[in-house]
Amino acid sequence: MFDIKWIRANAEAFDAAVSRRKNVSVRSSDLLAIDDRRREIIVRLNEAQEKRNALSKQIGQAKAQKDEAKAQELMAEVSRLKDFIPTGEAEERAVEAELRAALSVIPNLALDDVPQGDDESDNVEYFGANGTAETAARQRPAKPSFSFAPKEHYEIGVAEKDMDFEVAAKLSGSRFVVLKGQIARLERAIGQFMLDLHTTEHGYLEVQPPLLVRDDALFGTNQLPKFEEDLFFTPHGDSRLALIPTAEVPLTNMVRESILSEEELPLRFAALTPCFRSEAGSAGRDTRGMLRQHQFDKVEMVSITTAETSIDEHERMLACAETVLQRLGLHYRVMMLCTGDMGFGARKTYDLEVWLPGQDTYREISSVSVCGDFQARRMEARYRPSGEKQAPRYVHTLNGSGTAVGRCLIAVLENYQQEDGSVLIPEALQPYMGGLTSIGGK
RNA sequence: GGAGAGAUGGCCGAGUGGUCGAAGGCGCACGCCUGGAAAGUGUGUAGGCGGGGAACCGUCUCGAGGGUUCGAAUCCCUCUCUCUCCGCCA
Numbered sequence: 001m002f003d004i005k006w007i008r009a010n011a012e013a014f015d016a017a018v019s020r021r022k023n024v025s026v027r028s029s030d031l032l033a034i035d036d037r038r039r040e041i042i043v044r045l046n047e048a049q050e051k052r053n054a055l056s057k058q059i060g061q062a063k064a065q066k067d068e069a070k071a072q073e074l075m076a077e078v079s080r081l082k083d084f085i086p087t088g089e090a091e092e093r094a095v096e097a098e099l100r101a102a103l104s105v106i107p108n109l110a111l112d113d114v115p116q117g118d119d120e121s122d123n124v125e126y127f128g129a130n131g132t133a134e135t136a137a138r139q140r141p142a143k144p145s146f147s148f149a150p151k152e153h154y155e156i157g158v159a160e161k162d163m164d165f166e167v168a169a170k171l172s173g174s175r176f177v178v179l180k181g182q183i184a185r186l187e188r189a190i191g192q193f194m195l196d197l198h199t200t201e202h203g204y205l206e207v208q209p210p211l212l213v214r215d216d217a218l219f220g221t222n223q224l225p226k227f228e229e230d231l232f233f234t235p236h237g238d239s240r241l242a243l244i245p246t247a248e249v250p251l252t253n254m255v256r257e258s259i260l261s262e263e264e265l266p267l268r269f270a271a272l273t274p275c276f277r278s279e280a281g282s283a284g285r286d287t288r289g290m291l292r293q294h295q296f297d298k299v300e301m302v303s304i305t306t307a308e309t310s311i312d313e314h315e316r317m318l319a320c321a322e323t324v325l326q327r328l329g330l331h332y333r334v335m336m337l338c339t340g341d342m343g344f345g346a347r348k349t350y351d352l353e354v355w356l357p358g359q360d361t362y363r364e365i366s367s368v369s370v371c372g373d374f375q376a377r378r379m380e381a382r383y384r385p386s387g388e389k390q391a392p393r394y395v396h397t398l399n400g401s402g403t404a405v406g407r408c409l410i411a412v413l414e415n416y417q418q419e420d421g422s423v424l425i426p427e428a429l430q431p432y433m434g435g436l437t438s439i440g441g442k
Numbered sequence: 443g444g445a446g447a448g449a450u451g452g453c454c455g456a457g458u459g460g461u462c463g464a465a466g467g468c469g470c471a472c473g474c475c476u477g478g479a480a481a482g483u484g485u486g487u488a489g490g491c492g493g494g495g496a497a498c499c500g501u502c503u504c505g506a507g508g509g510u511u512c513g514a515a516u517c518c519c520u521c522u523c524u525c526u527c528c529g530c531c532a
Contacts, residue, residue, distance in 0.1 A: 042492050046501045053501085056513040060460035071512085078512045096491095238521095259452065259489090384452075392489080
Protein backbone atom coordinates (compact mmCIF):
# COMPACT_ATOMS: atom_id res chain seq x y z
CA MET A 1 0.00 0.00 0.00
CA PHE A 2 1.22 3.46 -0.83
CA ASP A 3 1.86 6.49 1.32
CA ILE A 4 -0.38 9.28 0.08
CA LYS A 5 2.21 11.82 1.19
CA TRP A 6 4.75 10.14 -1.06
CA ILE A 7 2.31 10.19 -3.96
CA ARG A 8 1.65 13.89 -3.37
CA ALA A 9 5.37 14.65 -3.39
CA ASN A 10 6.13 12.37 -6.34
CA ALA A 11 2.98 12.52 -8.42
CA GLU A 12 4.69 12.32 -11.80
CA ALA A 13 6.98 9.48 -10.80
CA PHE A 14 4.01 7.61 -9.38
CA ASP A 15 1.98 8.00 -12.56
CA ALA A 16 4.88 6.90 -14.71
CA ALA A 17 5.65 3.87 -12.58
CA VAL A 18 2.08 2.74 -12.00
CA SER A 19 1.36 2.87 -15.73
CA ARG A 20 4.01 0.16 -16.20
CA ARG A 21 1.71 -2.33 -14.50
CA LYS A 22 -1.04 -4.17 -16.26
CA ASN A 23 -4.72 -3.30 -15.82
CA VAL A 24 -4.10 -0.32 -13.58
CA SER A 25 -5.83 2.89 -14.56
CA VAL A 26 -5.48 4.88 -11.35
CA ARG A 27 -3.85 8.30 -11.57
CA SER A 28 -2.31 10.34 -8.80
CA SER A 29 -4.84 13.11 -9.43
CA ASP A 30 -7.72 10.78 -8.44
CA LEU A 31 -6.03 9.96 -5.18
CA LEU A 32 -4.93 13.51 -4.43
CA ALA A 33 -8.47 14.75 -4.93
CA ILE A 34 -9.63 12.43 -2.14
CA ASP A 35 -6.70 13.53 -0.03
CA ASP A 36 -7.54 17.21 -0.56
CA ARG A 37 -11.02 16.61 0.80
CA ARG A 38 -9.52 14.68 3.69
CA ARG A 39 -7.15 17.47 4.65
CA GLU A 40 -9.80 20.11 4.34
CA ILE A 41 -12.10 18.34 6.78
CA ILE A 42 -9.21 17.73 9.19
CA VAL A 43 -8.37 21.42 9.33
CA ARG A 44 -11.98 22.38 10.08
CA LEU A 45 -12.36 19.62 12.63
CA ASN A 46 -9.14 20.49 14.41
CA GLU A 47 -10.16 24.12 14.75
CA ALA A 48 -13.48 23.16 16.30
CA GLN A 49 -11.82 20.73 18.67
CA GLU A 50 -9.26 23.32 19.68
CA LYS A 51 -11.99 25.76 20.69
CA ARG A 52 -13.94 23.09 22.56
CA ASN A 53 -10.86 21.94 24.45
CA ALA A 54 -9.87 25.47 25.44
CA LEU A 55 -13.33 26.28 26.74
CA SER A 56 -13.64 22.98 28.56
CA LYS A 57 -10.41 23.68 30.33
CA GLN A 58 -11.78 27.05 31.45
CA ILE A 59 -14.90 25.32 32.75
CA GLY A 60 -12.73 23.09 34.87
CA GLN A 61 -10.91 26.09 36.27
CA ALA A 62 -14.14 27.97 36.96
CA LYS A 63 -15.56 24.97 38.79
CA ALA A 64 -12.38 24.63 40.81
CA GLN A 65 -12.85 28.25 41.89
CA LYS A 66 -16.52 27.60 42.67
CA ASP A 67 -17.50 30.20 40.09
CA GLU A 68 -20.68 28.39 39.06
CA ALA A 69 -22.14 31.29 37.08
CA LYS A 70 -19.11 31.56 34.86
CA ALA A 71 -19.03 27.81 34.37
CA GLN A 72 -22.66 27.81 33.20
CA GLU A 73 -21.94 30.61 30.79
CA LEU A 74 -18.98 28.78 29.29
CA MET A 75 -20.92 25.52 29.02
CA ALA A 76 -23.60 27.25 27.02
CA GLU A 77 -20.96 28.63 24.69
CA VAL A 78 -19.41 25.19 24.11
CA SER A 79 -22.78 23.63 23.38
CA ARG A 80 -23.35 26.10 20.60
CA LEU A 81 -20.08 25.48 18.77
CA LYS A 82 -19.79 21.76 19.20
CA ASP A 83 -22.61 20.83 16.86
CA PHE A 84 -20.11 20.42 14.08
CA ILE A 85 -17.74 18.04 15.84
CA PRO A 86 -19.66 14.74 15.56
CA THR A 87 -20.50 15.27 11.90
CA GLY A 88 -16.95 16.40 11.20
CA GLU A 89 -15.58 13.27 12.83
CA ALA A 90 -17.90 11.06 10.80
CA GLU A 91 -16.91 12.88 7.65
CA GLU A 92 -13.22 12.42 8.41
CA ARG A 93 -13.66 8.69 9.02
CA ALA A 94 -15.58 8.29 5.78
CA VAL A 95 -13.05 10.08 3.62
CA GLU A 96 -10.15 8.24 5.25
CA ALA A 97 -11.84 4.91 4.55
CA GLU A 98 -12.37 6.03 0.98
CA LEU A 99 -8.70 6.88 0.59
CA ARG A 100 -7.58 3.63 2.14
CA ALA A 101 -9.89 1.62 -0.10
CA ALA A 102 -8.52 3.38 -3.16
CA LEU A 103 -4.90 2.87 -2.09
CA SER A 104 -5.29 -0.75 -1.06
CA VAL A 105 -6.12 -2.00 -4.57
CA ILE A 106 -3.10 -0.39 -6.26
CA PRO A 107 -0.33 -2.93 -6.95
CA ASN A 108 3.24 -2.30 -5.95
CA LEU A 109 5.58 -0.51 -8.34
CA ALA A 110 8.21 -2.48 -10.22
CA LEU A 111 11.87 -1.70 -9.65
CA ASP A 112 13.72 -0.08 -12.53
CA ASP A 113 15.49 -3.26 -13.66
CA VAL A 114 12.23 -5.21 -14.02
CA PRO A 115 11.51 -5.77 -17.72
CA GLN A 116 8.42 -4.21 -19.22
CA GLY A 117 5.95 -6.76 -20.54
CA ASP A 118 2.41 -8.10 -20.75
CA ASP A 119 2.69 -11.73 -19.74
CA GLU A 120 5.07 -14.57 -19.10
CA SER A 121 6.40 -14.51 -22.63
CA ASP A 122 8.12 -11.22 -21.76
CA ASN A 123 9.98 -12.63 -18.74
CA VAL A 124 13.74 -12.72 -19.14
CA GLU A 125 16.18 -15.35 -18.02
CA TYR A 126 18.33 -14.33 -15.08
CA PHE A 127 21.82 -15.63 -14.36
CA GLY A 128 22.57 -13.95 -11.05
CA ALA A 129 23.63 -10.46 -10.05
CA ASN A 130 26.97 -10.67 -11.87
CA GLY A 131 26.33 -13.93 -13.69
CA THR A 132 26.25 -15.01 -17.30
CA ALA A 133 24.74 -18.00 -19.05
CA GLU A 134 28.11 -19.71 -18.68
CA THR A 135 28.58 -19.11 -14.96
CA ALA A 136 24.98 -20.16 -14.31
CA ALA A 137 25.37 -23.34 -16.34
CA ARG A 138 28.40 -24.34 -14.25
CA GLN A 139 26.41 -23.94 -11.06
CA ARG A 140 23.17 -25.54 -12.15
CA PRO A 141 22.58 -29.27 -12.73
CA ALA A 142 22.49 -30.32 -16.38
CA LYS A 143 19.37 -31.41 -18.18
CA PRO A 144 19.08 -35.21 -17.92
CA SER A 145 19.12 -37.40 -21.00
CA PHE A 146 16.98 -40.49 -21.48
CA SER A 147 17.36 -43.62 -23.61
CA PHE A 148 13.57 -43.91 -23.65
CA ALA A 149 10.67 -41.48 -23.86
CA PRO A 150 10.30 -40.00 -20.37
CA LYS A 151 6.77 -40.10 -19.00
CA GLU A 152 4.75 -37.51 -17.15
CA HIS A 153 4.79 -38.03 -13.40
CA TYR A 154 1.36 -39.63 -13.09
CA GLU A 155 2.20 -42.19 -15.80
CA ILE A 156 5.33 -43.48 -14.13
CA GLY A 157 5.02 -47.01 -12.75
CA VAL A 158 5.43 -46.24 -9.07
CA ALA A 159 3.02 -43.31 -9.31
CA GLU A 160 0.32 -45.27 -11.12
CA LYS A 161 0.02 -47.34 -7.98
CA ASP A 162 0.56 -44.85 -5.17
CA MET A 163 -0.65 -41.51 -6.57
CA ASP A 164 -4.39 -41.94 -6.46
CA PHE A 165 -6.61 -39.30 -8.01
CA GLU A 166 -9.69 -41.51 -8.20
CA VAL A 167 -9.98 -42.06 -4.47
CA ALA A 168 -9.16 -38.41 -3.80
CA ALA A 169 -12.08 -37.41 -6.03
CA LYS A 170 -14.39 -39.58 -3.94
CA LEU A 171 -13.22 -37.81 -0.80
CA SER A 172 -12.89 -34.24 -1.98
CA GLY A 173 -13.50 -33.82 -5.71
CA SER A 174 -11.14 -32.72 -8.42
CA ARG A 175 -7.73 -31.13 -7.79
CA PHE A 176 -6.95 -33.35 -4.83
CA VAL A 177 -4.68 -36.34 -4.57
CA VAL A 178 -4.09 -39.21 -2.17
CA LEU A 179 -0.45 -40.23 -1.91
CA LYS A 180 0.35 -43.66 -0.57
CA GLY A 181 3.29 -45.83 0.35
CA GLN A 182 6.69 -44.83 -0.96
CA ILE A 183 5.35 -41.83 -2.87
CA ALA A 184 3.85 -40.46 0.33
CA ARG A 185 7.14 -41.04 2.09
CA LEU A 186 9.06 -39.37 -0.73
CA GLU A 187 6.89 -36.26 -0.50
CA ARG A 188 7.50 -36.15 3.25
CA ALA A 189 11.24 -36.64 2.70
CA ILE A 190 11.40 -33.75 0.24
CA GLY A 191 9.67 -31.39 2.67
CA GLN A 192 11.90 -32.41 5.56
CA PHE A 193 15.03 -32.06 3.45
CA MET A 194 14.17 -28.56 2.32
CA LEU A 195 13.15 -27.28 5.73
CA ASP A 196 16.28 -28.73 7.33
CA LEU A 197 18.45 -27.14 4.65
CA HIS A 198 17.09 -23.67 5.29
CA THR A 199 17.10 -23.91 9.07
CA THR A 200 20.52 -25.51 9.50
CA GLU A 201 22.47 -23.92 6.64
CA HIS A 202 20.65 -20.75 5.63
CA GLY A 203 19.84 -19.22 9.00
CA TYR A 204 16.05 -19.42 8.92
CA LEU A 205 14.09 -19.94 12.11
CA GLU A 206 11.75 -22.91 11.89
CA VAL A 207 8.14 -21.90 12.47
CA GLN A 208 4.94 -23.92 12.77
CA PRO A 209 2.26 -21.33 12.08
CA PRO A 210 -1.52 -21.55 12.19
CA LEU A 211 -3.07 -22.63 8.91
CA LEU A 212 -6.20 -20.60 9.56
CA VAL A 213 -5.89 -16.83 9.62
CA ARG A 214 -8.10 -13.79 9.99
CA ASP A 215 -8.90 -11.14 7.43
CA ASP A 216 -6.45 -8.64 8.90
CA ALA A 217 -3.54 -10.95 8.21
CA LEU A 218 -4.75 -11.50 4.66
CA PHE A 219 -4.95 -7.76 4.13
CA GLY A 220 -1.36 -7.45 5.33
CA THR A 221 -0.02 -9.73 2.64
CA ASN A 222 -2.32 -8.43 -0.11
CA GLN A 223 -4.73 -11.36 -0.49
CA LEU A 224 -7.50 -8.99 0.57
CA PRO A 225 -9.36 -7.07 -0.60
CA LYS A 226 -8.63 -7.94 -4.25
CA PHE A 227 -8.10 -11.70 -4.30
CA GLU A 228 -10.76 -13.03 -1.98
CA GLU A 229 -12.06 -15.48 -4.60
CA ASP A 230 -8.74 -17.37 -4.56
CA LEU A 231 -9.17 -18.38 -0.92
CA PHE A 232 -11.02 -20.98 1.09
CA PHE A 233 -12.91 -19.66 4.09
CA THR A 234 -14.45 -21.41 7.02
CA PRO A 235 -17.08 -19.86 9.30
CA HIS A 236 -15.90 -19.05 12.80
CA GLY A 237 -18.46 -17.72 15.23
CA ASP A 238 -19.93 -14.63 13.62
CA SER A 239 -16.81 -14.19 11.56
CA ARG A 240 -14.63 -16.38 9.38
CA LEU A 241 -11.11 -17.69 9.00
CA ALA A 242 -9.23 -18.41 5.80
CA LEU A 243 -7.09 -21.43 5.05
CA ILE A 244 -3.68 -20.05 4.17
CA PRO A 245 -2.90 -19.98 0.45
CA THR A 246 0.79 -19.81 1.40
CA ALA A 247 2.77 -19.67 4.64
CA GLU A 248 3.83 -16.20 3.53
CA VAL A 249 0.65 -14.99 5.23
CA PRO A 250 1.33 -16.16 8.81
CA LEU A 251 5.13 -15.80 8.58
CA THR A 252 5.05 -12.23 7.31
CA ASN A 253 2.28 -11.17 9.66
CA MET A 254 4.27 -12.32 12.67
CA VAL A 255 5.75 -8.81 12.78
CA ARG A 256 2.50 -6.96 12.20
CA GLU A 257 1.67 -4.00 14.46
CA SER A 258 5.08 -4.00 16.09
CA ILE A 259 8.15 -1.81 16.30
CA LEU A 260 11.32 -3.91 16.08
CA SER A 261 14.79 -2.70 16.85
CA GLU A 262 17.25 -2.57 13.99
CA GLU A 263 19.54 -5.00 15.82
CA GLU A 264 16.96 -7.80 15.53
CA LEU A 265 16.94 -7.52 11.75
CA PRO A 266 17.01 -9.38 9.50
CA LEU A 267 14.43 -11.84 10.78
CA ARG A 268 14.30 -15.01 8.72
CA PHE A 269 11.42 -17.48 9.09
CA ALA A 270 10.84 -20.79 7.31
CA ALA A 271 7.90 -23.16 7.51
CA LEU A 272 6.66 -26.33 5.88
CA THR A 273 2.89 -26.11 5.59
CA PRO A 274 -0.03 -27.19 3.48
CA CYS A 275 -1.39 -24.43 1.26
CA PHE A 276 -4.97 -24.12 0.07
CA ARG A 277 -6.08 -22.40 -3.11
CA SER A 278 -9.47 -22.32 -4.75
CA GLU A 279 -7.92 -22.02 -8.26
CA ALA A 280 -11.06 -20.14 -9.19
CA GLY A 281 -9.52 -18.58 -12.27
CA SER A 282 -7.77 -21.64 -13.64
CA ALA A 283 -10.61 -24.02 -14.52
CA GLY A 284 -9.42 -26.50 -17.11
CA ARG A 285 -5.73 -25.68 -16.70
CA ASP A 286 -3.27 -28.39 -15.62
CA THR A 287 -6.07 -30.79 -14.77
CA ARG A 288 -4.00 -33.94 -15.16
CA GLY A 289 -1.62 -35.00 -12.43
CA MET A 290 -0.80 -33.09 -9.28
CA LEU A 291 0.69 -29.95 -10.76
CA ARG A 292 -2.18 -27.68 -9.72
CA GLN A 293 -4.07 -28.78 -6.62
CA HIS A 294 -6.41 -27.20 -4.11
CA GLN A 295 -4.06 -28.41 -1.38
CA PHE A 296 -0.30 -28.80 -1.58
CA ASP A 297 2.72 -28.65 0.71
CA LYS A 298 5.25 -25.88 0.40
CA VAL A 299 8.35 -24.73 2.25
CA GLU A 300 8.20 -20.97 2.53
CA MET A 301 10.92 -18.49 3.44
CA VAL A 302 10.19 -14.99 4.73
CA SER A 303 12.71 -12.27 5.54
CA ILE A 304 12.08 -9.04 7.40
CA THR A 305 14.83 -6.49 6.72
CA THR A 306 15.75 -2.83 6.83
CA ALA A 307 15.14 -0.64 3.81
CA GLU A 308 18.80 -0.68 2.85
CA THR A 309 19.30 -4.44 2.81
CA SER A 310 16.22 -5.83 1.09
CA ILE A 311 17.69 -5.92 -2.42
CA ASP A 312 20.70 -7.93 -1.25
CA GLU A 313 18.42 -10.17 0.78
CA HIS A 314 16.44 -10.86 -2.37
CA GLU A 315 19.51 -12.24 -4.14
CA ARG A 316 20.39 -14.23 -1.05
CA MET A 317 16.93 -15.75 -0.83
CA LEU A 318 17.06 -16.70 -4.50
CA ALA A 319 20.32 -18.51 -3.80
CA CYS A 320 18.70 -20.37 -0.89
CA ALA A 321 15.94 -21.62 -3.16
CA GLU A 322 18.41 -22.54 -5.90
CA THR A 323 20.45 -24.58 -3.45
CA VAL A 324 17.47 -26.91 -2.98
CA LEU A 325 17.39 -27.79 -6.67
CA GLN A 326 21.17 -28.01 -6.89
CA ARG A 327 21.32 -30.48 -4.01
CA LEU A 328 18.58 -32.54 -5.63
CA GLY A 329 20.35 -32.50 -8.97
CA LEU A 330 17.36 -30.98 -10.74
CA HIS A 331 17.91 -28.88 -13.85
CA TYR A 332 16.26 -25.46 -13.74
CA ARG A 333 16.34 -21.91 -14.98
CA VAL A 334 15.65 -18.60 -13.28
CA MET A 335 13.31 -16.04 -14.82
CA MET A 336 12.97 -12.41 -13.87
CA LEU A 337 9.27 -11.69 -14.17
CA CYS A 338 8.17 -8.79 -16.33
CA THR A 339 5.84 -6.07 -15.08
CA GLY A 340 2.78 -7.84 -16.46
CA ASP A 341 3.49 -11.20 -14.83
CA MET A 342 4.49 -10.02 -11.34
CA GLY A 343 2.27 -10.49 -8.33
CA PHE A 344 0.34 -7.64 -6.74
CA GLY A 345 2.72 -6.87 -3.87
CA ALA A 346 6.08 -7.43 -5.53
CA ARG A 347 8.66 -4.90 -6.62
CA LYS A 348 10.70 -7.63 -8.31
CA THR A 349 10.21 -11.38 -8.60
CA TYR A 350 12.40 -14.29 -9.65
CA ASP A 351 10.75 -17.55 -10.59
CA LEU A 352 12.65 -20.82 -10.43
CA GLU A 353 11.46 -23.10 -13.19
CA VAL A 354 12.39 -26.75 -12.90
CA TRP A 355 12.84 -28.97 -15.91
CA LEU A 356 10.09 -31.59 -16.34
CA PRO A 357 11.23 -34.08 -19.00
CA GLY A 358 7.84 -35.81 -19.10
CA GLN A 359 6.23 -32.52 -20.12
CA ASP A 360 9.32 -31.45 -22.05
CA THR A 361 9.12 -28.02 -20.49
CA TYR A 362 10.12 -25.83 -17.53
CA ARG A 363 7.54 -25.31 -14.80
CA GLU A 364 7.49 -22.86 -11.91
CA ILE A 365 8.61 -24.44 -8.65
CA SER A 366 9.50 -21.35 -6.65
CA SER A 367 8.78 -17.64 -6.68
CA VAL A 368 10.99 -15.20 -4.78
CA SER A 369 9.80 -11.62 -4.32
CA VAL A 370 10.92 -8.43 -2.67
CA CYS A 371 8.02 -6.24 -1.58
CA GLY A 372 9.78 -3.18 -0.16
CA ASP A 373 7.61 -1.52 2.49
CA PHE A 374 4.37 -2.31 0.64
CA GLN A 375 3.20 -5.04 3.02
CA ALA A 376 4.76 -3.38 6.08
CA ARG A 377 2.54 -0.36 5.56
CA ARG A 378 -0.50 -2.63 5.42
CA MET A 379 0.61 -4.44 8.58
CA GLU A 380 2.00 -1.44 10.49
CA ALA A 381 5.31 -3.28 10.89
CA ARG A 382 8.18 -0.95 11.70
CA TYR A 383 11.66 -0.86 13.15
CA ARG A 384 13.53 1.75 15.11
CA PRO A 385 16.88 2.59 13.51
CA SER A 386 19.79 2.28 15.89
CA GLY A 387 22.07 5.16 16.88
CA GLU A 388 20.80 8.70 17.05
CA LYS A 389 17.17 9.13 17.90
CA GLN A 390 15.18 8.49 14.77
CA ALA A 391 11.57 7.92 13.95
CA PRO A 392 10.46 4.33 13.31
CA ARG A 393 10.56 3.25 9.68
CA TYR A 394 8.66 0.57 7.87
CA VAL A 395 10.45 -2.77 7.50
CA HIS A 396 10.92 -4.38 4.14
CA THR A 397 9.48 -7.83 3.56
CA LEU A 398 10.50 -10.65 1.24
CA ASN A 399 9.05 -14.05 0.59
CA GLY A 400 10.06 -17.02 -1.46
CA SER A 401 9.17 -20.64 -1.84
CA GLY A 402 11.98 -22.92 -0.96
CA THR A 403 10.36 -24.76 -2.72
CA ALA A 404 6.90 -26.12 -3.56
CA VAL A 405 6.97 -29.69 -2.26
CA GLY A 406 4.32 -31.20 -4.54
CA ARG A 407 5.91 -29.81 -7.66
CA CYS A 408 9.31 -30.92 -6.44
CA LEU A 409 7.94 -34.44 -6.05
CA ILE A 410 6.82 -34.27 -9.67
CA ALA A 411 10.26 -33.09 -10.72
CA VAL A 412 12.06 -35.86 -8.83
CA LEU A 413 9.78 -38.49 -10.33
CA GLU A 414 10.14 -37.24 -13.87
CA ASN A 415 13.86 -36.53 -13.77
CA TYR A 416 14.87 -39.72 -11.97
CA GLN A 417 12.47 -42.14 -13.64
CA GLN A 418 13.81 -45.39 -15.05
CA GLU A 419 12.54 -47.35 -18.01
CA ASP A 420 11.07 -50.04 -15.74
CA GLY A 421 8.85 -47.55 -13.90
CA SER A 422 11.03 -47.26 -10.85
CA VAL A 423 12.54 -43.97 -9.66
CA LEU A 424 16.03 -43.37 -8.29
CA ILE A 425 16.27 -41.40 -5.06
CA PRO A 426 18.61 -38.37 -5.18
CA GLU A 427 21.47 -38.73 -2.72
CA ALA A 428 20.35 -35.77 -0.62
CA LEU A 429 17.02 -37.47 0.04
CA GLN A 430 18.32 -40.93 0.85
CA PRO A 431 18.83 -40.22 4.58
CA TYR A 432 15.18 -39.17 4.71
CA MET A 433 14.12 -42.39 2.94
CA GLY A 434 15.75 -44.79 5.34
CA GLY A 435 18.69 -45.22 2.99
CA LEU A 436 16.64 -46.31 -0.02
CA THR A 437 18.32 -45.60 -3.35
CA SER A 438 15.25 -46.25 -5.48
CA ILE A 439 11.53 -46.90 -5.20
CA GLY A 440 9.06 -48.82 -7.26
CA GLY A 441 11.50 -51.48 -8.44
CA LYS A 442 10.55 -55.11 -8.89
C1' G B 443 -19.70 -24.12 27.01
C1' G B 444 -20.17 -21.76 32.44
C1' A B 445 -17.98 -18.25 36.26
C1' G B 446 -14.49 -14.53 37.33
C1' A B 447 -10.18 -11.12 36.46
C1' G B 448 -7.66 -8.18 33.16
C1' A B 449 -5.62 -5.23 28.43
C1' U B 450 -2.04 1.84 29.89
C1' G B 451 4.23 4.16 26.20
C1' G B 452 10.06 0.02 23.41
C1' C B 453 9.19 -3.07 28.29
C1' C B 454 7.18 -3.22 33.50
C1' G B 455 3.71 -0.51 36.15
C1' A B 456 0.62 3.79 38.82
C1' G B 457 -3.60 6.30 37.80
C1' U B 458 -11.81 5.53 39.11
C1' G B 459 -14.67 12.55 35.68
C1' G B 460 -11.00 18.39 34.81
C1' U B 461 -4.65 21.44 34.91
C1' C B 462 -3.22 13.48 32.40
C1' G B 463 -0.07 12.02 26.60
C1' A B 464 -0.24 10.03 31.33
C1' A B 465 3.68 9.18 38.11
C1' G B 466 7.62 5.76 39.04
C1' G B 467 10.94 2.08 37.29
C1' C B 468 13.60 -0.57 33.33
C1' G B 469 15.67 0.11 28.66
C1' C B 470 17.76 3.59 25.26
C1' A B 471 20.41 8.42 23.83
C1' C B 472 23.55 12.43 25.17
C1' G B 473 26.53 14.66 29.13
C1' C B 474 29.18 14.67 34.06
C1' C B 475 32.33 11.60 36.96
C1' U B 476 36.65 7.86 35.51
C1' G B 477 43.24 6.38 33.05
C1' G B 478 39.18 3.28 30.73
C1' A B 479 34.79 0.86 32.24
C1' A B 480 31.13 -0.40 35.94
C1' A B 481 28.63 2.03 39.73
C1' G B 482 26.88 6.86 40.70
C1' U B 483 24.75 11.30 38.71
C1' G B 484 22.19 15.08 35.28
C1' U B 485 19.16 15.79 31.03
C1' G B 486 16.24 13.81 27.31
C1' U B 487 13.20 9.85 25.39
C1' A B 488 5.51 7.50 22.19
C1' G B 489 3.01 7.36 17.56
C1' G B 490 -0.49 9.06 13.68
C1' C B 491 -2.63 13.22 11.24
C1' G B 492 -2.96 18.51 9.92
C1' G B 493 -0.69 23.54 9.57
C1' G B 494 4.24 25.96 9.00
C1' G B 495 10.48 27.31 5.40
C1' A B 496 11.72 26.23 10.31
C1' A B 497 11.56 26.77 15.51
C1' C B 498 7.01 25.29 16.64
C1' C B 499 1.60 25.01 17.00
C1' G B 500 -2.95 22.20 16.88
C1' U B 501 -5.47 17.62 16.97
C1' C B 502 -6.22 12.39 17.74
C1' U B 503 -4.63 7.94 20.21
C1' C B 504 -4.38 4.51 27.42
C1' G B 505 -6.90 -3.29 23.34
C1' A B 506 -10.87 -1.93 19.08
C1' G B 507 -15.49 0.44 17.95
C1' G B 508 -19.73 3.13 19.63
C1' G B 509 -22.17 6.14 23.63
C1' U B 510 -22.90 9.58 28.08
C1' U B 511 -20.63 14.52 29.35
C1' C B 512 -18.98 21.32 28.65
C1' G B 513 -14.86 17.72 29.61
C1' A B 514 -13.36 10.35 29.58
C1' A B 515 -7.40 6.26 30.60
C1' U B 516 -11.38 6.83 34.42
C1' C B 517 -18.68 5.98 33.57
C1' C B 518 -22.07 2.87 29.99
C1' C B 519 -22.66 -0.65 25.62
C1' U B 520 -20.62 -4.01 21.87
C1' C B 521 -16.45 -6.63 20.11
C1' U B 522 -11.35 -8.77 20.21
C1' C B 523 -7.57 -10.86 22.94
C1' U B 524 -5.09 -12.68 27.58
C1' C B 525 -5.21 -15.08 32.42
C1' U B 526 -7.65 -18.19 36.52
C1' C B 527 -11.30 -21.92 37.98
C1' C B 528 -15.12 -25.54 36.31
C1' G B 529 -16.85 -28.63 32.10
C1' C B 530 -15.39 -31.03 27.50
C1' C B 531 -11.38 -32.74 24.56
C1' A B 532 -6.79 -34.44 20.39
